[in-house]
Amino acid sequence: MTKWDKILIVSVIFFALIGMFGLKEITANDKYLYLIIEVDGKEYKKISLDGLDHSKTIEINTKYGHSVIEVDGQGARFLESDCKDQLCVKMGKITKANQTSICLPNRISIKLVSEESDVDIVSY
Amino acid sequence: MRVKKIIYLSLITAIGISLHILESSIPLPISTVPGAKLGLANIVNLVTLVVFGFKEALVVGILRCFVAMLGTGAVTGLFYSLSGSLLSTLIMWFVYKYFSKYFSLIGVSVFGALAHNIAQLTVASLMIENYLIFTYLPMMMIISLFTGYFVGLTAIYTSNHLKKII
Numbered sequence: 110m111t112k113w114d115k116i117l118i119v120s121v122i123f124f125a126l127i128g129m130f131g132l133k134e135i136t137a138n139d140k141y142l143y144l145i146i147e148v149d150g151k152e153y154k155k156i157s158l159d160g161l162d163h164s165k166t167i168e169i170n171t172k173y174g175h176s177v178i179e180v181d182g183q184g185a186r187f188l189e190s191d192c193k194d195q196l197c198v199k200m201g202k203i204t205k206a207n208q209t210s211i212c213l214p215n216r217i218s219i220k221l222v223s224e225e226s227d228v229d230i231v232s233y
Numbered sequence: 234m235r236v237k238k239i240i241y242l243s244l245i246t247a248i249g250i251s252l253h254i255l256e257s258s259i260p261l262p263i264s265t266v267p268g269a270k271l272g273l274a275n276i277v278n279l280v281t282l283v284v285f286g287f288k289e290a291l292v293v294g295i296l297r298c299f300v301a302m303l304g305t306g307a308v309t310g311l312f313y314s315l316s317g318s319l320l321s322t323l324i325m326w327f328v329y330k331y332f333s334k335y336f337s338l339i340g341v342s343v344f345g346a347l348a349h350n351i352a353q354l355t356v357a358s359l360m361i362e363n364y365l366i367f368t369y370l371p372m373m374m375i376i377s378l379f380t381g382y383f384v385g386l387t388a389i390y391t392s393n394h395l396k397k398i399i
Binding site (some may be wrong): 110111113114117118121122124125126127128129132147149150193194207208209211213214216217218220 | 306307309332335336337339340343344347357360361362363365366368370371372374375378382
């Protein structure tokens with residue numbers, strides 16, 4: 110291992126830490142959270158987490174596969190998926206704004222966004 | 234000489250395929266980064282790059298991805314493994330050729346692992362059109378330091394012996 114290897118390793122750790130702190134800044138806990146479900150890059154459904162006191166499940170069937178997403182007042186997670194690796198289910202629950210969880214084989218991504226609430230209740 | 238080279242390259246490709254299939258059944262127990270892998274198959278790319286050269290490493294990398302796709306059955310996985318393999322071989326060749334007096338093979342393989350991460354995240358974000366997938370990058374960089382170090386160390390020992398044989 111040369112001197113430059115050590116410099117490389119230290120600088121990678123440095124940039125990764127900066128990135129993590131930057132992520133912590135943008136994944137702030139916000140009051141008005143929305144869950145956006147995207148299928149193949151297009152918005153499929155948008156749900157306000159505000160006022161959801163019980164969990165509900167959403168089933169998505171695409172030509173790539175079948176997934177079940179669970180939403181409650183704190184966050185959302187992939188409950189079931191028929192993909193092979195089950196990484197989206199293992200990822201667990203996302204609870205903060207700008208966090209995202211993705212099922213690559215089924216091309217479904219769920220993300221939480223925070224917006225200034227200009228309407229009182231969003232119902233679907 | 235030519236036949237010997239072909240035989241060694243096909244042996245190396247076979248080792249790469251088996252490592253690729255083997256590591257797809259070893260998940261890393263880190264739940265914050267889905268899909269993190271050891272990158273064992275990168276050993277093969279790096280050793281071929283050092284012992285034979287750039288063109289041979291590229292061929293071995295492409296063949297490995299295609300045949301391993303048939304073995305694991307993950308067709309969408311092909312795009313991720315292929316893009317990662319191509320970009321990491323390209324970056325490793327660049328670093329090895331022009332900066333090998335500064336970086337040992339450990340540094341070269343850390344560069345390769347970083348390139349692998351960036352290529353795969355770019356392909357994933359293009360496929361599902363969601364750039365937020367890059368939020369995984371900082372954690373993946375930390376993990377790729379460890380896997381890159383291990384891959385580099387293995388490649389140093391392996392290529393030293395392989396160079397004597399060939």
